[in-house]
Amino acid sequence: MQTSIKNTLLVWLLGAQLTSYAQYTFFTPEGSFAIEASLENTDMVRLPIYRNEITSLSVIGDYIVGGTSAIEGKSPFVFTASLESRKMTEIKDLEGIVEGQQRIRSGFVKSDKGQLFAGTMPQSSSTSGHLISVSLDKKKNLVVKDFGTPVIGEGIYALTSDPTNRVLYGLTYPSGYFFSFDISTKKSEVYKDLAPSGKVRFSLEDHFSVTAEDYLSRALIADDNGLVYGSLPYGVLFYFDPKTKSLVKTEEELPEVWGRRSLGQIHCWVKTSKGEIYGANRADGQLFKLNAATQKIKNLGKPIMMTGLAGLAEGGDGKIYGIAGGYPGYGHLFSYDDEDGFVDYGNPQFDMVEPGIEQGIAWRGYQMETIAASEDGKYIIIGEAEALSQLMVFPVK
């Protein structure tokens, strides 16, 4: 056991009385580490407080690429960190590139040319969300470009791409419009057919006290045939057929815990290297598998007791890694595969070594918002959503 981990364990035991029976065993695999991404009042490359929730996350080669969300009235950042050097390398304030934006929460979508695309959410309803592209130049500096507004007056809540990675598909906020965006022509088309009606909104908001954040699909995914899936209010599965350019409401619904259908909402999707599609219902944190041929859902169950399952990523070992649970509790890292089923790793706790804390300190993940795999599948990266959010990385065996 590393000295710092030993010391941390000692501190835990010393710091709270009667803890000798506590389950203070954290997920701390060999080779894991945390990167200090956020810190106030520093000259180092760090994100400032309240503007650093890591709500979009991807990897280009050695570089972790993140997009953040800020509190009301503040703008978000795009940043990079190096896996090899285990440190933050650059931050870029979105203000100055796209004005008046608050959140980059759509996740990143990789284009056929290797750029990352994301959608933004504006600070006020009087402005609109934008599509942005993020890439690295030859010196590995961040290049962020504004691709404009696909739907005026709307933010971009969810984003994915077609199998060729040349067309983006998104869902807007707060109206829930579906749109397509051709990257080369920068032309968008909007489909409003399945946007929640006033009657449905009233029912959800008045009877069940949920908001658009709770009933609009938080993620979209395309299957190998190009159908794009998401959820409608009450957890109903829909898809967009690009051949007919139409939205289809299916008979299929997300796995339900009885009585909680009104909370049904896609929280995240992942498509594996084999083309299999896994998704999660935010209502109760169920993982499911979508059969793209039959458009049927198989409920795989819940990895932990809490609700929510914010992210999924495929590791190089073929397992799916995910983050389940969260506020008002705290999230757990888990894995799933057909052989072992669910394995709950609990709270990850990784060593953070940075200038000024060279001896290393233990960083424990509570509110984990995003998860991504490196391009070679050797690393899983977790992004936090805290007042001062950090990156947590562990190698996949």
Next chain:
Amino acid sequence: MYKIIEKQMLKFKRIVRARYVLVLALSLSLCGWSVVFGQPKITEKNIDFVMYPDFAEANSTWGDIGYNPVNNAVYIGVTNHKNKIGFYEYSVANDDMQLKGFVNEMAHLRDYQWQGKIHTKIVFDAGGKVIFGTDGGESREEYLMNHPQGYAGGFLMSYDPRTEKITNLGVPMQYESIKDVDVDPETGKIYAISYPQVHFIVYDPKTNVQKDYGRLGSAHVPRVIFTDKWGNCYYVDWRQRLVKYEKSQDKLVFAKESLPAFEGTPGGFIITGITAYAKDMGSNKIYFVTYGAKMVELETQENGIGQIRDLGAAYDLADQPLWKPYIPNLNLGDNGKLYYFIGGHGNYVKNNTSVLMELDPATLKKRVVLEFPTTEVSEVTGSDIKDKSGNLYFAGRKIQPKSKDTPESLPSIDDKVSIPFMIKFNPEKNIK
């Protein structure tokens, strides 16, 4: 009969004398002859132990002690570390310790709102109301959560000494314990720190408005917050940099540099922050000790972090790293000197011995003034508790090994008998 008593007295005097010799020898080794001859003697007559009546199963206290100048009383929360917290008032004038009731009953808690202990210090608003927070105090608080036996979350509470009633001020964060509180005497706003997610919270009891400033720590929750004379509140981040809630701006201000630490201090000791403090309100100085056993002086200012002065090691006589001593208590005497007990949680600078230290922040001279076997004093907590007469107070605990003859009824922690009591100490007066 008289002879027996006389013999016992003689024996007692010998023991006391032997202890004085021991302390003197230690003091000499620490400070040298010239210094010791200039020091007033501190003997066991300067210290008193006060037991908590009417709660036989009580086995512990934490930093949950404070002095209320409005009614000249010390308040302590005493726990069985399970489901009962005895709420005690010590009347300084009457030298009388009284159980005022049990918190779960006084605050009308239901079974699912069980509380393990009060971990916070006990503080007072300008009108003399007693403010504190509650804590799960058990491993199940972190892992069972919304299980039927899980932990609902810690409460903020206030107690009015005039009506002897507790007002329940609610749960700041679901499932989270409250590790420490302080109060802004001007506005009455309560500052709190949560466990395990290390959130800094400001709550206004007048308006019932709460603001969560988010997570400030790493894998461990630094246990201590404190305020300055303007009502600003101080905490630390994971780099052990001071974080100040500046009330005039309603924002957090972070120090650029970390607090002083000894070379080689492990990260686990850095992230644990400050363990105790004492204020010199006259000079706006706040003294504190870190988990890495550094004594530090902070000269506060209304805006900005203020000036930091490194006062050196809390203890430098043991054959162990300077960062290792464990000091979860600190008081400032009317003589301007700091007093603190070293030891606890199995971490002692002398085998099975707690030592009481004196440090003069003006000269940086320090000495051991008393020492106790852990069967008499095993662990001491409490920050900045001084009455109008210059008496200092600490929450103490003693542990004793169990034998087959130890009655089951004695309170225990793990495999040892554990008995809490209050320590009253005056470095300048005999109080026995």
